[in-house]
Amino acid sequence: MRIRRVLALGITALFIAGACGGSTPAASPAPTVAASVAPTASPTPIKIKSSYGNVTPANLAPFMAKELGLFEKRGLDVELSLIDGGAPSAAALVSNQTQIGNFGGTEAMSGFVGGADMQVVALFVPVTPWQFLAKGDYKTPADLKGKTVGVATVGGSAYVAAVESLKRLGLDAAKDVTIQAFGSTANLATGMIGGAAYAGPGHPPDTVKLLAAGFKVIYDLGAEKIAATDNCTIVLKSWADKNPQAVQSYVDAEIEAIGIAKKDKAKTIPILAKLLKLDTAKAEDAAALSQTYDFYVGTIFPSYPHPTVASFNSTRDTLVATNAKVKDLDVTKVIEDKYVADAEKRGVGK
Numbered sequence: 001m002r003i004r005r006v007l008a009l010g011i012t013a014l015f016i017a018g019a020c021g022g023s024t025p026a027a028s029p030a031p032t033v034a035a036s037v038a039p040t041a042s043p044t045p046i047k048i049k050s051s052y053g054n055v056t057p058a059n060l061a062p063f064m065a066k067e068l069g070l071f072e073k074r075g076l077d078v079e080l081s082l083i084d085g086g087a088p089s090a091a092a093l094v095s096n097q098t099q100i101g102n103f104g105g106t107e108a109m110s111g112f113v114g115g116a117d118m119q120v121v122a123l124f125v126p127v128t129p130w131q132f133l134a135k136g137d138y139k140t141p142a143d144l145k146g147k148t149v150g151v152a153t154v155g156g157s158a159y160v161a162a163v164e165s166l167k168r169l170g171l172d173a174a175k176d177v178t179i180q181a182f183g184s185t186a187n188l189a190t191g192m193i194g195g196a197a198y199a200g201p202g203h204p205p206d207t208v209k210l211l212a213a214g215f216k217v218i219y220d221l222g223a224e225k226i227a228a229t230d231n232c233t234i235v236l237k238s239w240a241d242k243n244p245q246a247v248q249s250y251v252d253a254e255i256e257a258i259g260i261a262k263k264d265k266a267k268t269i270p271i272l273a274k275l276l277k278l279d280t281a282k283a284e285d286a287a288a289l290s291q292t293y294d295f296y297v298g299t300i301f302p303s304y305p306h307p308t309v310a311s312f313n314s315t316r317d318t319l320v321a322t323n324a325k326v327k328d329l330d331v332t333k334v335i336e337d338k339y340v341a342d343a344e345k346r347g348v349g350k
Contacts, residue, residue, distance in 0.1 A: 045077035046246050052082060053089035053103030054152065054185045055276060057204065057296040058125050058231035061305075062102050063275045064257035064268065074249035084184045086156045090234075093118070099239055100250055104157040105229025105312055105334075106319050112334045113325040119237040120335045122251050123307040124258070125230035129300050130158065132165035132219040133192070133210050134199035141169040149177045150197030152185045155322045157230040161201040163318055164226065165219040174321065204295045205276060205288035222295075227314040232307065240336075251339040252348045255304065259349025261297050269293060304344040307335040 048071075052059035062080055065071055071078040083089045089103040094116045102124075111118040134144065149166070152158040159181075163173045173179060180197055182188040189206040191197050193213045202210050203222065211217075233251060240247045261268040269289050270280060276292070278285040312331035320327045343349070 043075060045072065045075050046243070046249075047077045047079070048100055048246060048250065049079050049098045050081075050100040050250075051089050051092055051098045051102065052080065053086045053101065053107075053231075054084060055082065056185050056231075057272065057276065057292050058129070058300075059102055060261060060268075060272060060275060060296065060301070061122075061124050061254035061257050062233070064261060064271050065253040067271045067274070068257060068260065070253035070256050071250065074253055076246065076249050076253070078250070084186075085153055087153050090116075090118070093234060093236060096236075099235065099243075100247075101234045102231060103234065105232045105307075105315055106155055106157060106160060108229075108232060108234050109312065109316055109319060109326050109329060109331070109334055110155060110323050113323070113329055117237040118234055118334065119240060120229075120232045120234050120307045120312075121240070121247060121337075121339045122233035122254060122305040123229060123311060123335075124232070124254075124301055124305045125157075125228055126302060126305070126308060126311050127225045127300065128161055128164075128221045128228035128230065129203040129296065130161035130165075130201040130221045131203065131207055131217045132162065132169075132199065132201050132221065133207070133215040134218045136214040136216055138199070138216065138218055141171055144169070144171060144199060145176050147177055147198035148180050148196070149173070150180050150182055150188050150192050150200035152182060152188050154179065154181050155319060157228065158185060158188060158201045159322070160228070160315060160318045161221055163321060165201065165221060168219055204292040205278065208284075208288040208291060227308075227311040229307075229311050229315045233305075237336075248339050248342060252343050255340070255343050255349040258297075258301050258305075259303065261293075261301070262303065265293055265297075268297065303349060304340050306337050306340050309335070 052062055066080045083092050086103040086107040089101045090107040090111050092098045093101040105120055108118045108120050149162055151162050166173045182191045188200055192200050235247060273280050273289055278289055280286050309331055316326050316329055316331055
């Protein structure tokens with residue numbers, strides 16, 4: 001060891017000085033081990049601009065990962081921001097304003113056939129959470145004819161839910177009703193309550209407010225566990241190919257967040273409240289949050305959010321009505337499961 005060598009040299013020097021008749025110099029203190037080791041610099045965190053596309057429980061994974069410091073834990077410096085609506089979120093990704101987005105698979109498929117190299121790396125809402133609601137005077141599907149049906153954006157997840165609900169009620173969305181886009185799920189619920197739409201899709205916590213305002217569920221897609229692609233983690237393939245570890249770390253953080261949520265309702269509720277802009281101190285909001293947690297965390301979110309061919313095929317077939325280009329889309333070109341598969345293999349989130 002270096003310390004022993006230094007001490008030995010010091011002792012030898014003392015003997016030589018004594019033999020020559022010189023005075024004995026004061027021994028210099030031996031260096032400590034800590035002083036002999038150069039400090040290791042911490043790796044610089046990878047900066048990522050990310051977005052989530054709506055104020056909805058579907059975005060709990062990235063939001064909770066950010067709140068709990070799970071991105072930072074994996075060496076990522078994530079700037080997570082709200083870009084209201086799936087279409088604007090997709091546009092931000094394509095224009096490189098963000099590197100990772102959390103929005104619907106319908107926008108990813110539309111973007112891909114439009115020329116963008118979008119790639120879905122995780123699917124957090126693989127079954128539809130939507131219920132279709134109408135005003136209290138509704139009695140039969142015929143009551144919907146000529147009425148306005150609200151959606152968030154045309155071609156988005158709420159739109160797909162509305163079209164599918166109308167189809168199952170024996171109606172044609174293109175002929176029997178007027179589709180009105182409100183821009184976001186929050187605006188959709190507000191518009192319905194304000195009288196701007198006779199019917200429309202909703203899910204917790206918005207359904208709590210809609211039911212209280214006199215709306216009623218006329219078709220429950222959620223109860224049928226219909227395949228969906230309502231919330232995905234999406235990248236540009238060109239960026240992911242250059243930054244595979246960053247993508248893996250981001251997905252790992254999201255999966256860990258859902259794992260924590262499934263185990264700890266008390267820890268999750270305040271974060272869910274912050275995401276949804278609700279107040280846990282208000283009885284009405286607290287009840288809505290509890291119902292939302294039970295519904296989404298308990299029945300919708302998978303522990304491992306594999307993007308599946310079946311879900312994307314199902315959504316693609318409904319999307320054709322507004323985007324004919326997706327009709328012959330091979331959805332395997334839009335999804336990449338290796339990141340979730342790797343996280344599951346390593347037991348992330350357990």
